[in-house]
Amino acid sequence: MPVKLLMGNEALGLGAIHAGVNFVSGYPGTPSTEVLEAVAKHNDGSIHVEWSTNEKAALEAAAGAAYAGARALVTMKQVGLNVASDPLMTLSYIGVEGGLVIVVADDPGPISSQTEQDTRNFAQFAKVPLFDPASPGEAYAMIQDAFELSERHHTPVIVRPTTRVSHACGTVKTRGGVADCGAAFQNPTLDDDDASWERHVPSGFTKDTQRWVVFPRTSYLNHGKVEKRAAAIAEELSFGYRPNRIEMSGMGHAEATCAFAERGDKRFELGIACGGISYHYVMEALEMCGLELPVLKIGTPYPFPAKLATEFLEAVDEVLCVEELDPIIERELNFLCGFEFLANTVHGKLDGYFGYAGEQSVEAICDVLADVADLHNETNVSDQIVSLPKPELPPRPPVLCAGCPHRASFYAVKRAVGKRKAIFCGDIGCYTLGNAAPLDMVDTCLCMGGGITVAQGIETVDPDTLAFGFVGDSTFFASGITGVVNAVYNQHDMIVCILDNSTTAMTGQQPHPGTGRTMMGTEVPPLSIPRILEALGVDCQIVDPLDFEGAVQAVRDAIDKTGVRAIIFKSPCIYLEPPAHPAVKLDLDACIDCRACIKQLGCPALVVEDGHVAVDESLCYGCELCCKICPTDALREGGSDE
Amino acid sequence: MSERSGLNCVICGVGGQGNVLASRLIAQVLLARDEHVKTAETIGMAQRGGSVASHVRGGHPQSPLVPKGCADCLIAFEPGEAVRCIDYLAPGGTIVVNTQAAQPPVAALQGIDYDGSEALAYLRALPGVQLVEVDGASICEQAGSSKVLNIALLAAAVKSGALGITREELEDAIRERVHPRFHEMNLRAIMLVSE
Numbered sequence: 001m002p003v004k005l006l007m008g009n010e011a012l013g014l015g016a017i018h019a020g021v022n023f024v025s026g027y028p029g030t031p032s033t034e035v036l037e038a039v040a041k042h043n044d045g046s047i048h049v050e051w052s053t054n055e056k057a058a059l060e061a062a063a064g065a066a067y068a069g070a071r072a073l074v075t076m077k078q079v080g081l082n083v084a085s086d087p088l089m090t091l092s093y094i095g096v097e098g099g100l101v102i103v104v105a106d107d108p109g110p111i112s113s114q115t116e117q118d119t120r121n122f123a124q125f126a127k128v129p130l131f132d133p134a135s136p137g138e139a140y141a142m143i144q145d146a147f148e149l150s151e152r153h154h155t156p157v158i159v160r161p162t163t164r165v166s167h168a169c170g171t172v173k174t175r176g177g178v179a180d181c182g183a184a185f186q187n188p189t190l191d192d193d194d195a196s197w198e199r200h201v202p203s204g205f206t207k208d209t210q211r212w213v214v215f216p217r218t219s220y221l222n223h224g225k226v227e228k229r230a231a232a233i234a235e236e237l238s239f240g241y242r243p244n245r246i247e248m249s250g251m252g253h254a255e256a257t258c259a260f261a262e263r264g265d266k267r268f269e270l271g272i273a274c275g276g277i278s279y280h281y282v283m284e285a286l287e288m289c290g291l292e293l294p295v296l297k298i299g300t301p302y303p304f305p306a307k308l309a310t311e312f313l314e315a316v317d318e319v320l321c322v323e324e325l326d327p328i329i330e331r332e333l334n335f336l337c338g339f340e341f342l343a344n345t346v347h348g349k350l351d352g353y354f355g356y357a358g359e360q361s362v363e364a365i366c367d368v369l370a371d372v373a374d375l376h377n378e379t380n381v382s383d384q385i386v387s388l389p390k391p392e393l394p395p396r397p398p399v400l401c402a403g404c405p406h407r408a409s410f411y412a413v414k415r416a417v418g419k420r421k422a423i424f425c426g427d428i429g430c431y432t433l434g435n436a437a438p439l440d441m442v443d444t445c446l447c448m449g450g451g452i453t454v455a456q457g458i459e460t461v462d463p464d465t466l467a468f469g470f471v472g473d474s475t476f477f478a479s480g481i482t483g484v485v486n487a488v489y490n491q492h493d494m495i496v497c498i499l500d501n502s503t504t505a506m507t508g509q510q511p512h513p514g515t516g517r518t519m520m521g522t523e524v525p526p527l528s529i530p531r532i533l534e535a536l537g538v539d540c541q542i543v544d545p546l547d548f549e550g551a552v553q554a555v556r557d558a559i560d561k562t563g564v565r566a567i568i569f570k571s572p573c574i575y576l577e578p579p580a581h582p583a584v585k586l587d588l589d590a591c592i593d594c595r596a597c598i599k600q601l602g603c604p605a606l607v608v609e610d611g612h613v614a615v616d617e618s619l620c621y622g623c624e625l626c627c628k629i630c631p632t633d634a635l636r637e638g639g640s641d642e
Numbered sequence: 643m644s645e646r647s648g649l650n651c652v653i654c655g656v657g658g659q660g661n662v663l664a665s666r667l668i669a670q671v672l673l674a675r676d677e678h679v680k681t682a683e684t685i686g687m688a689q690r691g692g693s694v695a696s697h698v699r700g701g702h703p704q705s706p707l708v709p710k711g712c713a714d715c716l717i718a719f720e721p722g723e724a725v726r727c728i729d730y731l732a733p734g735g736t737i738v739v740n741t742q743a744a745q746p747p748v749a750a751l752q753g754i755d756y757d758g759s760e761a762l763a764y765l766r767a768l769p770g771v772q773l774v775e776v777d778g779a780s781i782c783e784q785a786g787s788s789k790v791l792n793i794a795l796l797a798a799a800v801k802s803g804a805l806g807i808t809r810e811e812l813e814d815a816i817r818e819r820v821h822p823r824f825h826e827m828n829l830r831a832i833m834l835v836s837e
Contacts, residue, residue: 005666005673005681030685111684135680135706168706169669169681277705284704362709388768391760393722394749398657398692433690437751598750604691607745608755616745618788 006172008136008165012103013038014174015143016073017047019099020200023065024049025058027478028507029077030112031166032105036075037510040519046199049519051510054448054478055080059087059102063156066096067212069203071147075103078119083448083479085122088156090214092126093222095154098202099147102128106162108324108359114428114447116357118325119160123302127226129233130158130302131243134279136170138243142299145241153229162324164277164359234303243299246312249286260294263315268294270373271316273309273329275301278322278360285365291373304332313342320372321348324360347372400433402605403579403621405571408545409499410434410441411601411625412569413468416555422466423458427451427480429472430506430573431499438602442470449479456483456492466559467494474504474512476529481536487564488536495558496538496566498529499545501573509575529568539565546571548628574621581622582638586615591634597626648677648701649806650708651799654727655719656744657684657694660792663820664717665696667796670815671807672700682706691747695727715804717795719778720744721761734770736804738795740778774802781834789824790831797835809836 006014012035016024024047026036040049048065052058055076062072076084081104088102104122107113123130131146133139143159150157210218237244247256249272274282275298286293296312296319298305313319313336321330330348337344347353353368354360400407410431413424426432426442427450435442444454452469459467471480476498487494504510511517516526533540539561543554551569558565583605593613598606605619606626615635627635651668655661665681672679677700684694697708710729718724718739731737743758765773781794793816799805800812809832816828 005669005679164682164706167683167685169666169679169683170706171673171678171680280704280706284709287704288709361707362705366709388764390725390728391764393725393761394746394752394754394756396656396691396693396722396746397748398690399747401658401690430690437748595750598747602747602751604747606747606750608750608753609757611755 004172004174005169006136006140006174007034007167007169008133008139008161009034009105009167010038011136011140011170011172012143012159012161014042015140016101016147017042018174019144019147020071020198021047021073021147022070022098022200022202023047023062023072024075025052025062025072026075026103027052027055027058027080028474028504028510029080029105030507031107031161031163032075032077032080032103033507033510034166035073035103035105036519039073045520051504051512051519053513055084056087059084059091062100063087063091063096065202066098066100066156068205069098071099071151071200073101073103076105077113078104078106078117079114079447080104081119081122082117085126088122088126088128091156092128093219093226094212094214095222096150096156097154097206098200099151100156101143101146101150101159102156103143103159103161105166106160106325108162111163116325118328119158120301120328121326123158123160124328127230128156128158128302129153129230129300130160132160132276132299132301133165133243134276134297134299135165136168137172138299139165140172140174142243149233153233155229162277230303234306237300237303238305238307241299241305244297244305244308246294246296246308246315248292249283249295250292260315266315268316270318270320271296271312272320272322273298273312273333274322275299275329276324278324281360281362281365282322285362285369288362288366289369289373291369298329301328301332306332306336309333309336310340310342313337313340313344316344318345318347318372320353320368321346322354322360322365323348325356397436398433399436399602399604400430401574401621402603402619403574403623404430405501405545405569405573405623406431406434406499407439407601407603408548408551408571408623408625409497409569410439412545412548412551413497413555414439414441416552416559417466420466420559421464422468423455423462425451425455425458425467425469427469427471427475429475431470431472434470436602438599448475449483452480452483452494452496453486455494456487456490459492459494463493467492468497469494470497470499472505473498473500473502473514473529474510477513477527481532484533484536484538484564484566488538492564493562494564495555496564498566498568500529500568500570501576502570503573503576505573505575509573533566539563540568541566542568542570544571545569546623546625548625579622581624583617583620583622584615584624584627585636585638586613587634587636588612590632592632594631596629596631597635600629601626648672648699648703649715650713650732651698651715651717651805652695652708652713652727652730653698653717653719654693654695654723656723657690657692659719659744660789661694661696661719664792664796665698666819667812667815668698668805668807670819671811672698674811674814674818678702680706693723693726715799715802717799719791719795721758721765722756725761725764728768731771734772736772736774736799736802737765737768738774738776738799738802738804739765740791740795741775742777742779772802772804774798776835781831784834785827785831787827790827793828793831794835797832801836
């Protein structure tokens with residue numbers, strides 16, 4: 001088949017393979033996770049693929065590989081780059097030998113993230129080129145261009161998909177071989193022979209302290225080189241690189257570019273500037289509104305293709321900038337207007353046409369176009385929406401799964417603490433969902449590994465409060481250990497609760513150092529969390545959270561102690577193993593419909609049917625936690641009375 | 643209004659019901675016809691029992707998301723989710739809905755006796771809409787697995803004509819993208835709906 005249906009992240013992974021990648025590292029995070037998984041899936045064993053302990057470790061290891069001449073890929077979500085920012089900032093100065101591409105997936109919405117930070121800012125800040133793909137097809141081509149550019153200019157390069165590129169599927173033409181920057185993108189090869197891509201053979205590391213060791217004196221010199229490099233790349237990307245282009249809307253690609261080039265002296269009253277997924281929203285909105293306008297598409301927001309943008313500004317009066325998150329393109333155009341003495345009016349977020357938060361949409365663009373282009377036609381999308389008043393619907397936020405061991409862990413802590421004054425500092429992972437009623441067991445959540453350390457600050461200020469820090473197993477390795485070290489060294493008084501479900505659950509069950517499996521498919525000795533804690537001098541208990549009484553007792557024992565103590569709640573994620581027990585049965589004769597089960601556990605399998613508690617057997621995993629708290633023993637182990 | 647001839651379909655439901663596979667199967671059918679396809683899916687935190695929606699578009703689409711008011715077909719795994727996504731439906735579009743409600747834990751907690759009946763009544767009252775009601779629970783029971791709900795709803799949508807694809811095309815897509823172990827029960831679900 002010459003054409004594949006690929007998810008944007010798969011396209012990035014496959015594109016990296018076809019660019020001859022040798023070394024791939026990353027840390028899971030929505031919406032980036034599938035990039036590394038795609039490489040692992042198609043790996044013939046010649047590519048080193050690893051989930052690193054965190055993004056900083058991933059980038060440093062990849063930098064080392066690239067120093068030694070390998071082509072290296074690092075994957076993470078946008079907040080992951082915060083963790084990896086220390087090596088990134090310096091790596092921009094030091095540079096690389098082999099191509100180094102960092103895929104950083106942004107999450108406008110946000111749909112699955114703590115922030116709506118815009119990685120294009122990071123590229124400007126670190127002075128690292130950034131490619132901003134608009135579709136899975138463009139992502140596939142761009143990551144190959146990114147490797148080529150990185151290697152030729154000896155700079156790390158960021159490829160920044162957003163959720164609607166990463167998690168969209170599109171028809172993609174794949175090819176073998178290594179792409180040339182820009183040129184090859186214009187003629188995507190039809191051949192789908194995955195075996196025909198060229199393998200890259202790393203040169204090996206060559207010692208050169210002037211080059212690889214960062215010192216103030218070399219940084220001064222490198223700073224100048226970095227600025228020159230950015231200017232040279234901006235020049236290169238301004239003309240002839242197809243993802244940066246000016247075209248007329250409402251036509252096929254080839255004629256659209258020609259139509260603008262052959263405009264002669266014609267000026268346009270209005271033009272649109274956009275990048276990333278917003279480009280496709282814009283093209284669709286213009287089609288819906290029946291508008292033919294020049295569109296400036298920015299595929300590389302840093303270094304900004306200023307010459308191309310100036311050509312665009314010289315052909316239009318007003319510009320509407322359509323982008324997600326920060327007004328990066330809009331600021332660049334405003335800057336160019338001042339720098340080049342141009343009289344354009346630039347609209348966008350800065351003058352309030354669009355908001356900053358959330359995703360961009362075809363509907364919102366149509367509305368603004370109607371305003372800016374002064375349209376009075378029939379294209380108001382919202383007119384078509386059914387006007388019958390809708391019934392009220394109960395909200396449906398994400399919840400801990402039926403049978404999730406985290407529910408049992410939180411509930412055990414809640415019961416053991418009782419009415420004592422306590423603070424529950426949560427963390428990033430499925431267990432953030434422990435914040436919802438009725439558990440209500442997450443008082444704070446800041447960032448990866450932050451639960452353990454935030455608890456230390458609070459207990460110092462409120463010494464009469466029992467301080468709990470919750471952390472998952474993967475997060476413990478990623479950035480929880482340093483917090484425990486801090487607590488021990490600085491004599492904090494807290495209980496560390498490690499919710500160990502033997503996987504990185506939220507992002508889809510990735511292995512981590514404690515699982516004993518690697519992304520190369522090998523079995524390795526798993527790192528032991530209790531032995532790490534023991535080495536740090538932390539008193540540590542291990543309990544099965546589904547052994548309800550045992551778990552409550554363990555928490556009580558920990559409460560009675562002082563200093564830093566830990567409880568490891570160990571029970572696998574329900575996605576790892578089939579249910580060990582059948583669905584729970586409800587004895588209707590014994591049930592007094594007090595709903596204690598529902599009110600205390602909030603399990604999705606406990607529902608109300610015809611005004612009475614019922615068990616949804618299609619959802620029940622048979623964890624039997626509800627059986628242990630039912631005051632009349634009406635909830636029973638499935639099959640127990642058969 | 644757009645002149646595009648391609649399919650616009652929104653599939654909505656609750657995380658874990660098999661929404662993503664349903665959209666991939668429609669995409670597979672369009673791909674087999676050499677059409678350009680785009681889909682957008684909900685993956686990540688929202689999956690855990692929250693509201694989810696997948697979009698599938700054929701015929702050289704620009705955006706992977708169906709704009710509001712443009713879906714030819716809305717496939718809902720649950721009546722309330724159909725109401726939540728109703729703004730996507732095009733005038734004269736088709737709604738395929740599983741009549742069995744999925745109760746959010748929040749409803750049980752707040753003592754709201756949500757059974758989807760109000761949502762169904764709303765869907766039935768919509769003017770100029772083709773509504774196809776599917777007794778998903780009964781088909782799943784007959785097919786022997788609650789996992790075939792997605793296929794049952796797809797088969798009903800195929801039968802309604804709203805997707806412009808045939809039963810044979812859907813069956814071929816299942817053979818292409820689903821593990822052989824599950825072929826028989828899924829094909830049985832299609833048979834139960836189609837005949």
